[in-house]
Amino acid sequence: xxxxxxxxxxxxxxxxxxxxxVLGTALYAFSTKWNNTILPEGITLEWMAFLFQDMKFLxxxxxxxxxxxxxxxxxFLFIVPAIFVIVLYFPKYEKWVQAAVVLxxxxxxxxxxxxxxxxxxxxxxxxxxxxxxxxxxxxxxYIYQGTRNSLRNVNARQLLDAAELLGASKTQAxxxxxxxxxxxxxxxxxxxxxxxLFGEFVLINLVVGSRFETVQIYLMKKLNSSxxxxxxxxxxxxxxxxxxxAVIYGLTKRMKGVAHT
Amino acid sequence: MSYVMxxxxxxxYGASTVLSDIHMTIGKGEFVTLLGPSGCGKSTxxxxxxxxxxxxxxxxxxxxxxxxxxxxxxxxxxxxxxSYALFPNMTVKENVAFGLxxxxxxxxxxxKQVRDMLAVVxxxxxxxxxxxxxxxxxxxxxxxxxxxxxxxxxxxLDEPLSALDAQIRKKLQxxxxxxxxxxxxxxxxxxxxxxxxxxxxDKIWVxxxxxxxxxxxxxxxxxxxxxxxxxxxxxxxxxxxxxELEQLIxxxxxxxxxxxxxxxxxxxxEECPGAYQVKAVAKDSMxxxxxxxxxxxxxxxxxxxxxxxxxxxxxxxxxxxxxxxxSNDVIALK
Numbered sequence: 080x081x082x083x084x085x086x087x088x089x090x091x092x093x094x095x096x097x098x099x100x101v102l103g104t105a106l107y108a109f110s111t112k113w114n115n116t117i118l119p120e121g122i123t124l125e126w127m128a129f130l131f132q133d134m135k136f137l138x139x140x141x142x143x144x145x146x147x148x149x150x151x152x153x154x155f156l157f158i159v160p161a162i163f164v165i166v167l168y169f170p171k172y173e174k175w176v177q178a179a180v181v182l183x184x185x186x187x188x189x190x191x192x193x194x195x196x197x198x199x200x201x202x203x204x205x206x207x208x209x210x211x212x213x214x215x216x217x218x219x220x221y222i223y224q225g226t227r228n229s230l231r232n233v234n235a236r237q238l239l240d241a242a243e244l245l246g247a248s249k250t251q252a253x254x255x256x257x258x259x260x261x262x263x264x265x266x267x268x269x270x271x272x273x274x275x276l277f278g279e280f281v282l283i284n285l286v287v288g289s290r291f292e293t294v295q296i297y298l299m300k301k302l303n304s305s306x307x308x309x310x311x312x313x314x315x316x317x318x319x320x321x322x323x324x325a326v327i328y329g330l331t332k333r334m335k336g337v338a339h340t
Numbered sequence: 341m342s343y344v345m346x347x348x349x350x351x352x353y354g355a356s357t358v359l360s361d362i363h364m365t366i367g368k369g370e371f372v373t374l375l376g377p378s379g380c381g382k383s384t385x386x387x388x389x390x391x392x393x394x395x396x397x398x399x400x401x402x403x404x405x406x407x408x409x410x411x412x413x414x415x416x417x418x419x420x421x422x423s424y425a426l427f428p429n430m431t432v433k434e435n436v437a438f439g440l441x442x443x444x445x446x447x448x449x450x451x452k453q454v455r456d457m458l459a460v461v462x463x464x465x466x467x468x469x470x471x472x473x474x475x476x477x478x479x480x481x482x483x484x485x486x487x488x489x490x491x492x493x494x495x496x497l498d499e500p501l502s503a504l505d506a507q508i509r510k511k512l513q514x515x516x517x518x519x520x521x522x523x524x525x526x527x528x529x530x531x532x533x534x535x536x537x538x539x540x541x542d543k544i545w546v547x548x549x550x551x552x553x554x555x556x557x558x559x560x561x562x563x564x565x566x567x568x569x570x571x572x573x574x575x576x577x578x579x580x581x582x583x584e585l586e587q588l589i590x591x592x593x594x595x596x597x598x599x600x601x602x603x604x605x606x607x608x609x610e611e612c613p614g615a616y617q618v619k620a621v622a623k624d625s626m627x628x629x630x631x632x633x634x635x636x637x638x639x640x641x642x643x644x645x646x647x648x649x650x651x652x653x654x655x656x657x658x659x660x661x662x663x664x665x666x667s668n669d670v671i672a673l674k
Contacts, residue, residue: 246442
């Protein structure tokens with residue numbers, strides 16, 4: 080039998096290091112009391128029930144979904160077609176998109192928030208729309224990489240050429256051949272972007288704060304009032320992210336040689 | 341009678357000229373190969389014929405119809421790509437049926453034609469498979485079936501076999517030629533593999549630096565290379581300057597040509613009365629399939645001779661041999 084060595088031990092330590100806080104938070108979300116004991120004194124669904132009966136949480140959850148989903152939808156409406164055109168027909172302009180992608184990483188959240196307030200607050204534009212616009216730009220790297228990689232993996236230009244030579248119009252080639260070939264990659268990019276925006280806190284808190292309470296702001300408030308409820312929020316968030324990750328994993332696996340992000 | 345006619349074709353990208361003044365005529369049902377090194381412009385010609393790239397000047401016509409203002413989808417030209425370009429979201433059957441569906445053909449007729457075409461390319465048992473589940477050779481046969489099923493007037497093959505291993509490539513070369521003969525379709529193959537060109541073509545157009553270097557049947561191209569480029573590109577010709585060859589054979593050559601080529605198998609070591617004679621030292625021998633190639637050195641110049649493996653004479657390395665070349669095997673180059 081193969082002997083277990085140091086690598087396995089280090090891997091085990093890493094897994095414990097990563098899982099222990101999550102496990103602790105999850106346990107706390109379902110515990111009656113956990114102050115002076117090693118394990119919780121009892122198990123309850125009270126905090127979870129409270130959370131799902133609290134309209135403020137449900138509204139915050141709805142706002143998070145709306146804001147993140149809206150930003151992803153806008154990105155797919157405006158950015159994805161632009162990337163299609165650039166990658167397929169004007170690849171020499173890709174360097175400009177890449178520069179824009181780098182710029183997104185270059186601005187820390189706090190500086191971006193101050194910049195947005197200074198630039199837009201006096202214009203009378205509702206700041207939530209400013210945030211929405213900033214989110215669309217913020218997910219540019221994920222949308223760009225996902226779209227470009229999908230197009231390259233399927234050799235998109237050649238697929239279009241092949242379809243047209245077989246009698247398809249440009250629209251038919253796009254709808255019948257290219258989009259079905261790259262949609263798993265685009266879907267993965269969308270889910271990834273959504274999950275990143277769903278967890279965003281710095282920008283929304285600094286620019287809008289309580290005026291548009293998202294799950295992350297709700298969580299911050301609950302941290303000061305009830306650790307159990309805050310843990311319950313984290314558990315709900317983790318379950319949602321796990322589901323999204325499972326879908327992303329499933330799609331990526333299914334794509335095999337078709338399109339990957 | 342010319343079926344495909346290319347006249348004064350020119351393609352430039354900024355200051356760089358990719359094709360310069362190309363003239364080609366191809367007969368109906370011919371299997372023609374554009375042969376040349378990478379970057380010589382052969383694929384660009386295919387893309388211009390297909391309408392995927394615009395020519396800077398010149399015209400292409402098929403069956404008397406000028407293609408200049410005709411979209412790709414209406415040119416009745418099929419194309420098989422090097423990377424297959426199979427639609428990954430469709431099964432083999434759906435890929436092959438795609439062109440007929442675009443023609444809005446009756447589904448029952450599509451079903452029948454797809455079944456027949458898959459039988460031609462021996463893939464009947466793979467109709468439900470997705471491209472990524474097939475081997476490279478099978479994918480290329482699907483690509484061929486998909487292009488052939490719409491009965492194009494001309495089928496363009498852009499290095500379709502270059503990504504495959506040698507054994508499958510040879511098998512597919514034979515398949516390609518057999519299908520072309522069976523269907524009588526005009527095919528234009530682009531390749532940089534001279535053996536492949538020789539194996540499948542009725543006619544070969546050798547290209548170099550955006551121009552046509554020579555055109556002829558495989559036999560003509562092989563036995564009568566017109567210039568130094570073709571002689572170097574086809575086979576393992578020994579190419580000499582006049583001075584070099586005159587020094588080797590020890591006598592003046594007739595005519596005023598400055599370059600000469602000799603096929604490696606035309607140089608023998610058995611005595612041959614009346615032939616040019618060269619004393620040379622045997623150097624390395626190398627086996628290449630059923631052929632043994634031996635390098636000889638005479639003075640500062642080296643040349644190689646090829647013998648069939650079974651009939652080969654064994655040369656002792658470092659030993660001096662008398663080599664003979666008949667005068668009609670010395671080809672004067674332009």
